[in-house]
Amino acid sequence: MIELHHLTKRYGSALAVDGLSFRVEPGHVTGFLGPNGAGKSTTMRLILGLDAPTSGQALVNGRRYTSLHEPMREVGALLDASAVHGGRSAYNHLLCLARTNGIGPTRVIEVLDQVGLAGVARKRVGGFSLGMKQRLGIAAALLGDPGILMFDEPVNGLDPDGVRWIRDLMRSLAAEGRTILLSSHLMSEMALTAEHIVIVGRGRLIAEATVAELTTRYPSLEEAYMALTADSVQYGAAR
Numbered sequence: 201m202i203e204l205h206h207l208t209k210r211y212g213s214a215l216a217v218d219g220l221s222f223r224v225e226p227g228h229v230t231g232f233l234g235p236n237g238a239g240k241s242t243t244m245r246l247i248l249g250l251d252a253p254t255s256g257q258a259l260v261n262g263r264r265y266t267s268l269h270e271p272m273r274e275v276g277a278l279l280d281a282s283a284v285h286g287g288r289s290a291y292n293h294l295l296c297l298a299r300t301n302g303i304g305p306t307r308v309i310e311v312l313d314q315v316g317l318a319g320v321a322r323k324r325v326g327g328f329s330l331g332m333k334q335r336l337g338i339a340a341a342l343l344g345d346p347g348i349l350m351f352d353e354p355v356n357g358l359d360p361d362g363v364r365w366i367r368d369l370m371r372s373l374a375a376e377g378r379t380i381l382l383s384s385h386l387m388s389e390m391a392l393t394a395e396h397i398v399i400v401g402r403g404r405l406i407a408e409a410t411v412a413e414l415t416t417r418y419p420s421l422e423e424a425y426m427a428l429t430a431d432s433v434q435y436g437a438a439r
């Protein structure tokens with residue numbers, strides 16, 4: 201489980217995350233939605249201890265990420281698929297990550313197979329398309345077979361086959377009892393993938409509901425999102 205308690209992050213005068221409290225429970229996909237600049241990526245970085253909160257806290261399985269003994273076995277994340285060493289092969293990239301976390305090479309082969317990159321495992325990552333890099337980032341997140349997974353816009357760059365693959369993967373990981381937090385701007389895809397939704401705007405919680413509740417109150421998830429975030433869009437044309 202992921203729990204945020206009054207999580208706040210200030211960058212100078214900008215409040216990126218503003219007193220955010222919510223829980224992400226295991227067993228279903230939780231969609232993390234919000235306009236550009238709403239604070240989704242910052243929240244994920246705070247959960248992963250990549251940035252320190254100004255106040256409040258983010259807990260994974262009841263503990264701060266930085267206090268976990270074997271973090272990759274508890275939490276896996278894909279934040280930025282392009283953040284890989286282009287000169288390494290996919291296999292070597294994952295093997296380096298695995299070794300530093302006490303994970304054996306057999307698991308590297310398994311995750312490469314799981315994400316459909318087994319055939320290009322020895323190719324340099326620098327030559328990969330965006331979609332292939334997304335798959336590699338997902339493989340890295342899965343390496344430690346963690347119970348908690350976070351994906352920041354994993355659908356970017358994927359072809360229709362890849363989009364469907366991500367949807368099925370997210371749902372099957374959740375069905376195994378894992379906690380899945382997934383951010384995306386693709387509302388129709390989110391409606392097909394997630395059961396629960398957290399919407400943020402300007403760093404604050406706007407709504408927390410099931411997809412079923414939102415689509416009962418509004419004609420679609422997209423309409424719910426547009427209505428609920430109408431006052432929180434910072435960058436965009438007037439609606």
Ligand SMILES: Nc1ncnc2c1ncn2[C@@H]1O[C@H](COP(=O)(O)OP(=O)(O)OP(=O)(O)O)[C@@H](O)[C@H]1O
Pocket residue numbers: 211214215216234235236237238239240241242243
């Ligand atoms: N390292 C940083 N230094 C200064 N400001 C930052 C930093 N990281 C994020 N911000 C600011 O915090 C706010 C939230 O950004 P964040 O990237 O978390 O939003 P987001 O919801 O992920 O947006 P998007 O949907 O566009 O990816 C933005 O105003 C951003 O400019």
